Amino acid sequence: MGEYPRAWIVSVGNELLIGRTVNTNAAWLGSRLTLLGFDVERVVTVPDRVEDIAEEVERALGRARVVITTGGLGPTYDDVTLEGVARALGRGLKLHPRALEMVRSFYSRRGLGLTEDRVKMAMLPEGAEPLDNPVGAAPGAVVEARGTLVASLPGVPREMEAMFDRSLRPLLEGIAPPGAVVECGLTVRGVPESSLAPYIKRASRVSRMVYVKSHPQGSELGEPVVRVRVLARGATEEEARAEALRALEHVRRGVEELGGIISEEDSC
Amino acid sequence: MGEYPRAWIVSVGNELLIGRTVNTNAAWLGSRLTLLGFDVERVVTVPDRVEDIAEEVERALGRARVVITTGGLGPTYDDVTLEGVARALGRGLKLHPRALEMVRSFYSRRGLGLTEDRVKMAMLPEGAEPLDNPVGAAPGAVVEARGTLVASLPGVPREMEAMFDRSLRPLLEGIAPPGAVVECGLTVRGVPESSLAPYIKRASRVSRMVYVKSHPQGSELGEPVVRVRVLARGATEEEARAEALRALEHVRRGVEELGGIISEEDSC
Incomplete structure (x- = not known):
């Protein structure tokens, strides 16, 4: 298909590996990315483990123009995607003030405060910017390194799709080839x-x-x-x-x- | 989940990457492998390209106990999975007499002869054995290298499932952990x-x-x-x-x- 910017999808979640959930997110993203002009080269599904996420994101750095991760952004103990991304980039996680504000306002609108598990959702890789979640609590994240844009979206399809269309798509249109x-x-x-x-x-x-x-x-x-x-x-x-x-x-x-x-x- | 033999699934097919087809095969296999006692560590979807298939199968060698590929066994120009497996193993493709007999008898029962594209389906990696296809024309293949069993199944779900249950499952039960x-x-x-x-x-x-x-x-x-x-x-x-x-x-x-x-x- 000629030389088009390559895209990778890294799907995070044991439920996908053990076949409890069918990976419809990857098909949805694959179609969107293809129609935007990207050449989708890999979909890699990994367990909810920092080292596995880091291994695959690192493999894509400098090779794909775009990597999109899905899943693992939530409040539970095994939501470790951003830790994996940070490790792949050789950076740490850092509380991002704007992300924290997003989380805080999401809960406070419902009369709830912050807890340790909620604050965790605002810990982004250093240098990353949050992506607005129009539907759920967890912000996404986007960061560029070694010529690769790494974007992390939630795993719940409704949230993932809304975040892609509203926040990520405009960024991708800026780097997609004409045609x-x-x-x-x-x-x-x-x-x-x-x-x-x-x-x-x-x-x-x-x-x-x-x-x-x-x-x-x-x-x-x-x-x-x-x-x-x-x-x-x-x-x-x-x-x-x-x-x-x-x-x-x-x-x-x-x-x-x-x-x-x-x-x-x-x-x- | 403790130390269980690891399994990888390599799904071959551009239609999966561009989102035209949802990868239900991977979920079906993931569930089967998990219940057999394997720890499914990766599902990797790759294009119909020899070097991409080879890259991922090679990565799994010596690391996973089992690698199952799906898709790319058919008669068309882009059915190149076994070429990819062969390259990963550092071996060539060779016409396998029993596989050829399977293909020949499949077509001859319908009054059709062999063509170049049909014979291609009997070209297996050196050292591999064919897996019977109870439903379609293309035999599967199974080969062991560096402690890893590499099994190649068709992409059509009905054929893949029948071949797994009839031909591959007994082999896997032999190496699955007790419990x-x-x-x-x-x-x-x-x-x-x-x-x-x-x-x-x-x-x-x-x-x-x-x-x-x-x-x-x-x-x-x-x-x-x-x-x-x-x-x-x-x-x-x-x-x-x-x-x-x-x-x-x-x-x-x-x-x-x-x-x-x-x-x-x-x-x-």
């Missing part, structure tokens, strides 16, 4: 994926700006159903769309030659 | 997570065999709802259950002292 990304595809019936394979390969070689992928939906044989999706980039939306359609042309030819039918089209 | 894992929990209403935090911390310190986590379901204030889950290990199921209940006792005390109510219990 447009489109996605489209079609569904093929009656042709096994393995027969369609050479046409998909040809479609993928149309240019470095397109990415073509087939997803078998039914069985390989019998009643095969294959969804083909194309992601394309361009200087403008029009250009991206033209690239995508050029790639899909190869797939259409394959379907025709192999005697399949196109049962559905998602236009781009 | 039992149980999971239980309760739902607390009327207490903010930040107030419950010290009790959860105490619960988590009951022993190294329990893992306690709170999941805020509603808002932190107003009408707070917090699900508390406990995962516990023991030599027997009875022992594991006793540990879990001991931990939950601290949470119950907190709820009582804070004037909340327990609205739901999942027994273990």
Whole structure:
């Protein structure tokens, strides 16, 4: 897909590793980041342990343009994401006055004071700035080091999404490449994926700006159903769309030659 | 959670990174591996690129007891998982006679012959053995190196699950630790997570065999709802259950002292 700024997602939480929770946050962020023009290179899920969080964030520093962590910002003993980020940066945690004010005002509006566990949510890595949480108590954090923007969002999807759209998105738009990304595809019936394979390969070689992928939906044989999706980039939306359609042309030819039918089209 | 054999999951596929597909496979495997007694330490999602797959599998070698890859076993140009595994092991790919026979018989039962793209599915890392695919065409593969079992499963959930349960599970049971894992929990209403935090911390310190986590379901204030889950290990199921209940006792005390109510219990 050419050279686009790389993004990593570090998902923090044992509940994800033991399969109690499905990582929908990563899919939501992956889609948002892709449409902003980032090349999502990794999603790494780690336990709620400082050293594991630090290991993965450190790996991304200087390599990805953006790292987004989710989860582990709350008040409980195992909410240690910002400690992990701080360690990756070789910095300490420090009480941030504006973050503390956010936490204090969140609780005081409900007639509650600060406790040790609540104050902990305002301890940010040195040099980080808080991100406003429009929905919950814990502020997010954003800090730049070695050319990488590290942003930490909460794990509760509603909070994560609100914080991304309101506070992080504007920052990312400032560093995203110009241009447009489109996605489209079609569904093929009656042709096994393995027969369609050479046409998909040809479609993928149309240019470095397109990415073509087939997803078998039914069985390989019998009643095969294959969804083909194309992601394309361009200087403008029009250009991206033209690239995508050029790639899909190869797939259409394959379907025709192999005697399949196109049962559905998602236009781009 | 004490010292349990570590497991890594490497999920292969751009569709996961760009958020088109939610990684339900990782949750399914994470749950299975946990209940078998493994400590799932990482889920890493990588693009369909040989070097990225190789990088992550290599990182797990000698560190995790088991690595399971999903996806990228099919016939298309971007199905390169086994090439990535081979590179991580410093080995080549080799046509495996039994794997080829699996592929050949899958297609011949439907009156189809072998093509270059179909034969590719029988190219396994040197030293690997094929895993039977009861549902689809592509065999899986399993190989051991540096004390790590590397198993490659398909990405289509139905195929992945069938292959795991039929072919991989018996191998894993052979290396899983003896003992039992149980999971239980309760739902607390009327207490903010930040107030419950010290009790959860105490619960988590009951022993190294329990893992306690709170999941805020509603808002932190107003009408707070917090699900508390406990995962516990023991030599027997009875022992594991006793540990879990001991931990939950601290949470119950907190709820009582804070004037909340327990609205739901999942027994273990």
